[in-house]
Amino acid sequence: MIKVERLVKTFGTTKAVNDISFEVNAGETLALLGTSGCGKTTTLKMLNRLIEPDSGTISINGKNVMEQEPEALRRSIGYVLQNNGLFPHYTVAENIAIVPNLLKWDKAKTDKRIKELLDKLHLFKDYFNAYPGELSGGQQQRIGLARALIADPPVLLMDEPFGALDNVTRTKIHHEFKELDELKRKTIIIVTHDVQEAFELADRIALMDKGRIVQIGTPAELLFYPANDFVKDFLKEQHLQLELKTIKLTDIWQYLPDTGKKINTSQVPASAGIWDALDSYKFYPRENINILNQQSKEVRSVTFSQLMSAYSHYKNHQPHE
C-alpha cells in the first residue's frame, strides 16, 4: 500500500531523514518509534508532501506521490497532527467538516457522517457547536482523529496522536482505538516515542535513530531478536512488561496444566497476552482463571503460580537470552 524508498531530507546540516526505506501493507499499522528529533515527523510529513524530500521515492497505492497534485493527495490521506492543530475559530462540527467541504460534499451527507463518527468516538452531540478551546485535551485529540477519518481515507498518518494525554486516558483511548472498526481496514502509520504505545497498537514497528531505521519488524521480533544493542537498550527499561504483553497465552499453552476446576464463569481468550491474564486475577487464595483457546475450544483453569511457571518454561526454551 505504502512504499518508501531511500528517502533523504536534510535541513541545513542536519540530516533529519537519512536514507529510509520501508513498506506498509494494506490494512497494516506501522509505528515509527524513536527518541525526540530522530526524524519521525519529517518522515511522516514527506508522505503527504508537507515536506518535499531531497531524494527518494514514495508511492501510495502504486502511485508516485510526487506526480499527484498536493492538495488532492492530502485530501485523500487522513492526517492527525502532533498538537492536534484544530482550528480555534471553527466549531467542533466545522472542524470535522473541513475535508468534506473541500471535497464539496452535500451538507446532509457531511452531517450524517459527523454524527456517525462522533458516536463511534464516544463524543456527545452537545459538543457540536462548542469551540475546541472549550474541550479537554483528550476530547480535542478525538476531534482531531474524527477530522482525519471523516472522508474515510484508506491511509491514515498519525503524529503522536495521544502524546499530550495522561496515562489513564491514554490507556482508555488505546483500547477504543483498537476496537474502532473504522480503523481496522485502514493502512496506518503512527508516530510515537512511547514504546508501550507502539507495542500496543502496531502490527510492525520501525525503530528509528538519527534519521535512520535501526530495525523494522513485529513487536516480538524487536523484543526477542533485537538487531543490535541500541534496540536492546531502547526496550530494556520496560522489557518485562513488554514481554508479558507480547507473549500470548497461546504461546505458552503447551506449558499450562489443565486442573479441570472451572469454577468461575468469566474467561480470558488465549489470544490475549500474559499481561491481560495477570490483570484478571483478583488475588485471593487458590484463585483460578479460565483461559479459552478459540481454536481447540478447550478451556484451561490455572492459578497464578501455574501461569508464572508456564511463562518461565517458555522463556527457557527460547533461543535468545
Added chain:
Amino acid sequence: MNEHQQTLWEFMQQQSDKLLVQTMQHIGLTFISLFIAVLIGLPLGIYITRKKQLSGLVLGIAGVLQTIPSIALLGFMIPLLGIGAKPAIVALLLYALLPIIRNTYTGITGVDATVKEAAVAMGMNKWQVLFKVELPLAMPVILAGIRTATVINVGVATLASYIAAGGLGEFIFGGISLNNTNMILAGAIPAALLAVLFDFLLSLVQNLNFKKVKGAVKVAPVVLLVLSCLYFIPSAYGSKLTAGFTPEFMGRQDGNLGLISKYGLKIHTIVINDAVMYKAAQEKELDVISGYSTDGRLKAYDLLVLGDDKKIFPPYYAAPIVREDALRKFPELEQTLNKLSGLINDSVMTELNYRTDYLHQTPERVAKDFLEAKKLYKPDRGGNEGVVRIGSKIFGEQYILASMYTMLIKGYTNYNVATKTGLGGTKIVFDAMTNDQIDVYPEYTGTGLLAILQAAPQTVTRLQVSKDSTYNYVQREFKKRYKIKWLKPIGFNNAYALMMRQAQAKQLGVKTISDLKRYLDSK
C-alpha cells in the same frame, strides 16, 4: 459657566446645518481614506508575510510616512493633487497605512503554525489557507490596526479644511482665526466625540467571538462605503458652481452669514486658505471666492467683483484722517490732501496695487506716475514752514497713498514732510495719532466704525445702508471723541467682495450677487 455653555449650544443650534454638513464630511473623509487604506494595506500586509525580505522595507516606508507632520504632508499634496478632497484623502490614507499593514503582518505571522499546517495537511490550497484560516485568526489584530487608523484619521481629518476638503476643521480653524471660542468648540467637541465613538464601536467588533466577527467582517465593506458616501451628500446640492471662502469670511455677518441671510445664496462652499484661494479660482477649481475689492490679485488673475446690491458688505471707503490741531497748524493742509478726493475708484486702486504687489514697482514710482497722469504732480518746493508727519499701515495700498500725499504736500505747500510708514495694524497707527506722533494717515470708514469706534451691531446694521451714513457717523464720532477730522473720501472702497473669473461671469451674465443667486436657483 452655565451661560457659556448656553451660548455654545445656541451657536451649535444656529449653525446646525453647517455642523451636520461638516460632521458628514468629516466622517466621509475619515472612512473614504480608511477604506482605500484597507484596500491597499491589507493586501500589502499579506504580501509581505509571503515575501518576508520585503517586510522591513515596506513597514519602514509606511513608518516614515507617518512621521511626516500632517500639515507638511498636506502641503506636499497641493502641487501634486491640487486642493480639495483628493489630496486630503491621499494624505489621510498615507497615515492610515502603517497601522493596517503592520497589524495585518503581525496578525498573520502570529497565527499558530500548527493550525496553518493542519489547514495545508487537510488539503487546502494557499488561498483557502489565507481566507479560511489566516485572515479569520488574524482578524482581531487586523481590526485593532484599523481601529488605530480610524482614530488617527478622525484627528488628522480636522486639518483637511486647510486645503478646502471640509470637515469639522472648518469650525476649528475658522474659530481660531475669528477668535471665536464657541466656533472652535463646535468643531472640536464633535471631532473628539467621533473619535471616541468609532474607537468604542470598533472595540466592540474586535471583541466579538469568531462567529460574529465573520458576519461583521462581511458587512464591514458596506458600512465603510456608506460612511464614505456621507462626504458626497453635502456637495450633492447646489453644485453648479463652487465657492471658496476664507475661514474668517465664513464666520462674519458681513461675510458668508450675510450672503445666506440677506441674499439667500445657496452655493456649494468650501473653506480655503487665503493664500491658495485666488490661484484656485484662476485654475477653475473655484468659481466664486471671497476677497478684498482692491486686491491687486483681482487684476493679476482677471477676476470680476460682483456688485453687492443688497449692501451686506459695509463700505470701507478710504479717506485721510487728520488731527484737528494739525489742521490749525497747517492751514493749507486740508485742501492739499483733498486734491486726491474722488480721483481713485476701485479699479484704479486695484491697478495701482497690482503694480506694486505684482509688478514690484516702488510705491513712490506708482504714486508719481499716477499724479503725473492726472496732471497733479509738482516738483518739491523744498519748503521749511513746519513738518507734516504722515503715517501708514503696513500694506501696499497705504504706502502708495502716503507717497501721493507726501508729493502733493511738498509740491503745493511750503511744508516739509516726515513719513512714518509701515505702522503694524490699525491699533498701532491710530494710537500713534492720538499720541501726537503723526498728523495724518489714510483710514477706512468700516475700520473706523468697527475696529476703532467698536460700534454696536444695531448701529452697524443701521449705517450699513449707505456709504454716506457710515462716513457721516464716523466723522461725527471721531470729532467728538478724538478731535480727529475725516477729510473727503478718496473714492475707492476696500471692502469684502465676492469675485468670479471675468470670462465665466460674462458667460453666465452675472454682474451682481443677486444675479449669481438667480443663476444658481435657475434649473
